[in-house]
Amino acid sequence: MRAAEFIPDVEKALKSRGEPSYRLGQAYGALCGGLIRDWEEATALPKGLRAALSAEAPAAVLELTRASRATDGTRKYLFKTHDGHLIETVMIPEKDRRTVCISTQVGCPMGCTFCATGLLGIKRNLKAREIAEQVFVAARDVAPERITNVVVMGMGEPFLNYRETLLALKVLNDGDGFNLAARSIAASTSGLVDKIRRFADEPEQFHLAISLHTPFEEQRKEIMPVASRHSIPELMDAARYYVEKTHRKLFFEYTLLAGVNDQPNHVEALAELLYHPLYHLNLLRFNWTDTGFGATPKREAKEFLRYARELGLPATLRPSRGQDIDAACGQLAAKDLQARPPRTVVPLSQT
Ligand code: SAH
Ligand code: SF4
Numbered sequence: 001m002r003a004a005e006f007i008p009d010v011e012k013a014l015k016s017r018g019e020p021s022y023r024l025g026q027a028y029g030a031l032c033g034g035l036i037r038d039w040e041e042a043t044a045l046p047k048g049l050r051a052a053l054s055a056e057a058p059a060a061v062l063e064l065t066r067a068s069r070a071t072d073g074t075r076k077y078l079f080k081t082h083d084g085h086l087i088e089t090v091m092i093p094e095k096d097r098r099t100v101c102i103s104t105q106v107g108c109p110m111g112c113t114f115c116a117t118g119l120l121g122i123k124r125n126l127k128a129r130e131i132a133e134q135v136f137v138a139a140r141d142v143a144p145e146r147i148t149n150v151v152v153m154g155m156g157e158p159f160l161n162y163r164e165t166l167l168a169l170k171v172l173n174d175g176d177g178f179n180l181a182a183r184s185i186a187a188s189t190s191g192l193v194d195k196i197r198r199f200a201d202e203p204e205q206f207h208l209a210i211s212l213h214t215p216f217e218e219q220r221k222e223i224m225p226v227a228s229r230h231s232i233p234e235l236m237d238a239a240r241y242y243v244e245k246t247h248r249k250l251f252f253e254y255t256l257l258a259g260v261n262d263q264p265n266h267v268e269a270l271a272e273l274l275y276h277p278l279y280h281l282n283l284l285r286f287n288w289t290d291t292g293f294g295a296t297p298k299r300e301a302k303e304f305l306r307y308a309r310e311l312g313l314p315a316t317l318r319p320s321r322g323q324d325i326d327a328a329c330g331q332l333a334a335k336d337l338q339a340r341p342p343r344t345v346v347p348l349s350q351t
Helices: 007-016 022-032 049-055 115-119 130-141 158-173 193-201 217-223 234-246 264-271 298-310
Strands: 063-069 075-080 086-093 100-101 105-107 122-125 149-152 185-189 206-213 250-256 279-285 315-318
Touching: 007 022, 007 049, 022 130, 075 130, 075 185, 086 130, 100 130, 105 158, 122 158, 149 158, 158 185, 158 193, 185 193, 185 250, 193 206, 193 234, 206 234, 234 250, 250 298, 264 298, 279 298, 298 315
Parallel strands: 100 149, 149 185, 185 206, 206 250, 250 279, 279 315
Antiparallel strands: 063 075, 075 086, 086 100, 105 122
């Protein structure tokens, strides 16, 4: 159990009242398993304690200010932090899966030139509690269905906020916490090599995705400033360390940008670079952002996929979801939605 690290304010409040130590576990279970948003819902706790905790260490740290639903069923949640920042979370329903895409920073400092979050710059890192609570709210929203997968692919570079992100993932995985299998949790990084190695060394079997977006060094520097810090060979060394250490599949994210990285020579260079049997190329269609890039047409994206497979590279083309509410990859910017109401607003009482 990771209660003391995860909810230190609750631990302090319990200690100062001289509560027995098992109360901390009960409080942790109520938040992470019971998905309570208010201590009054934690019926395992005595009434007086519930009131005291509500005053000293509130159950919810994020305020859910808006929930919207796309025509394809994708849901987006807009949260306000205690210090007034806005962050976004997305829940993507599929046949037998419900995936939550969570944010780890308010904005992002990495400055990828095609990404709406990148345009915001960085305000601050999120705490583990703020990261995990996004999943709890989505889980409460879809109940009695269960959340089956969590992907750290929302706002922010998770490996710039490594400690808090990992603590959140461990709580989501914890049997006394949210109790989701580690293999159902994946993080995506723009390519911070030291942290890729550190992630490989973690005992849990979390999955990893690396955003590559081009096999060419100079072009990568143009579209992803992180490439000036770590060259592609350095990145591939870390990737290799990861697969050799974990024996897990490693995903390379590749957003197809029209006329930029979608040519046959890109496929050929990728097939050479991603030679390991555990490497998998995940092609993404570009979702519109006001950055001057355009999406590769569907037919050409399929041709890119076909050619990659022909060259022996395991690859998939992921469908884009939730575009009509700006909930797709790279579109999260936590805009003030007052100016642009979403198509469907879910009453907040449901969440
Ligand atoms: N910051 C992390 C995780 C976030 S986003 C990272 O960059 O890996 C998940 C994926 O969406 C990344 O591969 C990211 O590069 C990609 N992406 C960003 N903007 C996009 C856009 N407008 N359309 C499609 N994919 C985008
Ligand atoms: Fe940050 Fe990822 Fe967007 Fe790059 S793609 S700016 S790393 S959120």
